[in-house]
Amino acid sequence: MKINENWSLSNGEKLTTSEIFLRLVQKQISSELVCWNEKNSQDIVNKRFAILNNRYGLLRVLGEGAFGKVYLGVDIKRLLNTKTRFVAIKRPTEKILHNYAQQSGYKHNENLSSKQNEQEAIQWAKLELGQMFSQEALSTGRLSSCPNVVSILDHDIRSPYLALEYCNGGVLRHRMQQPYNAEDIERWAKEIANALQASHSLQPDLLIHRDLKPDNVLLHNGILKVSDFGTAQMKLESESLKSLKGGYTPRYAAPxxxxxxxxxxxxxxxxxxxLYEMICKESPFKGQTMPELMRSIFVCEATDIEEKAIYPVSSRLKELVMRSLNKDPQQRPTAKDFLQTTVEKEVTETEFSINEITPHDNVEQCKKRHKKRSKSRYLILFFIISLAILAFWWKGMDNADVVNVASMPGFKFLHEKTYSCGGQTHTMKEYRHDRTGMEFVLIPGGSFNMGSNDSGVGVDEKPMHRVSVNSFLLAKHEVTQEVWRSVMGDNPSYFKDSKFSDVKDNKLPMENVSWTKSKSFCDRLGMRLPTEAEWEYACRAGTRSKYYWGNSMDGNYAWHSNSSRQTHKVGQKSPNAFGLYDMAGNVWEWCADWYDSNYYTSSTTNNPQGASSGSRRVIRGGGWDYHTGDCRSADRHYASPSFFVNDLGFRPCITWTADN
Structure with missing residues (x-):
């Protein structure tokens, strides 16, 4: 059930889900009315619309575990103020209550019938579990300031439930079944450790989780949050092969x-x-039966992570993981040790620097320009002063809005515009393509450091190396469905139906197109796909950071896991310092190059074109449903030229020839 879903009522009214919840709480409609819509058959309102504690409307089941079920709920109290707040409602089922009463020593009253005894047992179990929920709320409440712990918003003892912060990314176990990289593992390790450090540092009584596992770690906007502090102590016979005394799940339990x-x-x-499972894609301790698993945990040593590692995480993290699996608790690291992990090598500006980017037509001109910088400081000072005087004089001229720029056949010059991002500021020349109306930015040629030497990145990003590219025009936005249709006559996009978005499809980015079809589009217009070097140069726009705005994800610049699992209209996020939009996120972008994981070890310096042959083409930038590491400026991925999917598009470019 969705919050804005429309319903017809037997009294003739048509209301949304949220409106029905509000009317029921305010007693403005009868719960005995019949409701229905296109997707759901007729049913009584009080059966279809469950309300908990006269406060929360239950929309659907999110999951089920040893404690019962978790529901997606909406806070009806907030709806009164026209605000929508989703919550996760943890609530025991009747079966769980019954099993708990049987296991926990409830004594039957001989003076009552079996049915009455069962009812009494259920009430007793509700109070017992309600007290546990209350204890978890109080315990976790002390961690409210930690960003990596799921917040508890409300609870009740008599009708036991917990209302928790709703996390939109699901559980970590499901996330581990999707693609991720070494950088993700490094970040996740610190986020989980941050939650443990907060709980282990509480005074006067520290808090131990007791059942830390991927199912109890959630994601919200790409950030990990640990859940279920306290309820892990529940002992339920139905989970006897999964849970131990104290709450631990054997697979993740210490000796x-x-x-x-x-x-x-x-x-x-x-x-x-x-973390071992993340890095190696297998568990350090194995066993088909409980005795086999116990023997592995008590007697066997985990295989050295260096032999099993699939992802190139830092040696520091590998060392911490292996120490964590020491049979002796005193020899294990602390949560604080995980938070102090550092990259193996710091890249200094002396080793890797990016000169100020200045326009030039070819690399040779750039070299000559560097030679001129060796002149005396007095000549440079004189030159700067002369420029300042000239600028002052030019500002006072009547025709100050006239810009002397070169023309480009098939393009119309629009204006010069200044952009700032990531500590860089550039004034860019922008053009409009006559046939399609697409806007292009003149990217001034220059040199930059391509790739990354950071610890935890893919081996295909190393080594960082110096590259120079010539000037070129690059589309300001990813190709939209409107433009594609005008050139190709069709629209194979997945997100073109209004049911996926409230944005008209003409400004949504084109996706679901292969490299072959993207190249065909460019060929029809006398354009081409950018090389991988051109793409990264344009993306960085002079920056040396992980992203073109800084070293951590910022949702103001990219659609990634914050996208509600769909593409969005181009140009809604902030641009980089070259005035290019959505270079990170929204849809991946095809590049012209063949992909070779070792290409950087032998790449040419001037205008590299990628590997001479291969079976896969390079894609860059990350997409609407990918983790933040894929949106890094240096991140490399690949796909078959015939492959297409609903988060893969492109932006065309054209070699700058106006001054040749």
């Missing part, structure tokens, strides 16, 4: 956990198992 012992180091073991 001492099998005796019911809990200490901070026991949580660290669980973190080590999770």
């Amino acid at each position: 001492e956990a099998f005796d019911g012992t809990a200490q901070p180091a026991t949580d660290i073991w669980s973190l080590g198992v999770i």
Whole structure:
């Protein structure tokens, strides 16, 4: 059920889901009315619309576990103020309550019937579990300032439930089944460790999680948040092969956990198992049965992570993971140790620097320009003063708005515009393509450091190397469906139906197109796809940071996991310092090059064209449903030239020939 879904009522009214919840709470409609819509058959309102504690409307089930079910709910109280707040409602089922009463020592009253005894047992279990939920709320409430812990918003003892912060990215276990990279693992390790550090540092009584595993770690806007502090102590017979005394799940339990012992180091073991699984794609301890698994955990040593590692994480993190799996709790690291991990090599500006980007027509002119910089400081000072005087004089002229620019056949000059981003500021010349109306930016040729030497990045991004490119025109936006249709006569995009977006499809980026079809589009217009070097140069726009705006993800610049799982109208996010939009996120972008993971070791310096042959083409920039690491300026990916998917598009470019 969706919050804005429309319903017909037997009294003749047509209301949305949120309006029905509001009317029921305010007693403005009868719960005995019949409701229906195009997707759902007729049913009584009070059966279709469940309301908890006269406060939360239950929309659908999100998941189910040892404690019961988790529902997606809406805070009806907020709806009264025309605000929508989604919450996750954790609530035990009748079966869970019954099992808990049986296991936990409820004594039947001989003076009551079996049915009455069962009802009494359920009420007793509700109070017991309600107290546990209350304890979890109080315990987790002390962690409210930690950004990596799921917040508890509300709870009730008599009708036990917990209302938690709704996390839109699902559980970590599902995320681990999707593509990720070493940078993600490094970040996730710190985010989980940050939650453990906060809980292990509480005073006067520290808080131990007791059941840390990927199912109890959630994602919200790409950030990990640990959940279920406290309820892990619930012991349910239905989960007897999955949970131990104290709450631990055997696969992630330290040796001492099998005796019911809990200490901070026991949580660290669980973190080590999770990270080992991330890095190696397999568990460090295996067993088909409980005795086999216990023997592996108690007796066997985990295979050295260096032998099993699939992802090139830092040696520091590998060392911490292996120490976490030490049988002796005293020999394990602390959560704080994970937070102090550093990259293996710091890139200094002396080793890698980017000179101020200045326009030039070819690389030789750039070299000559560098030679001129060796002249005396007095000549440079005189030149600067002369320019200042000239600028002052030019500003006072009547025709100051006239810009002397070169023309380009098939393009109309629009204006010069200044952009600032990531500590860089550039004034760019912009043109409009006569046939399609697409806007292009003249990217001034220059030199930059391509790739990354950072710890944790893909081996295909190394080594960082110096590259020079000539000037070229690059589309300001990714090709839109409107432009594609005007050139190709069709629209194979996935997100073209209004049911996926409230944005008209003409400004949505083109996707679902292969490299072959993208090249065909460019060929019809006398354009081409940018080389990988041109793409990264244009993306960076003079920056040396991970992203073209800084070193951490900022949703003001990119559509990624914040996209509600769809593309968005081009140009809604802030541009880079070259005035280019959506270079990170929204849709991946095809490049002209063949992909070769070792190409950077032998790349040419001037205008590199990529590998001479191959079976896969380069794609860059990340897409609407990818993690933040894929949006880094240096991140490289690939796909078959015939491959197409709903998060892969392109932007064309053209070699600048006006001054040749």
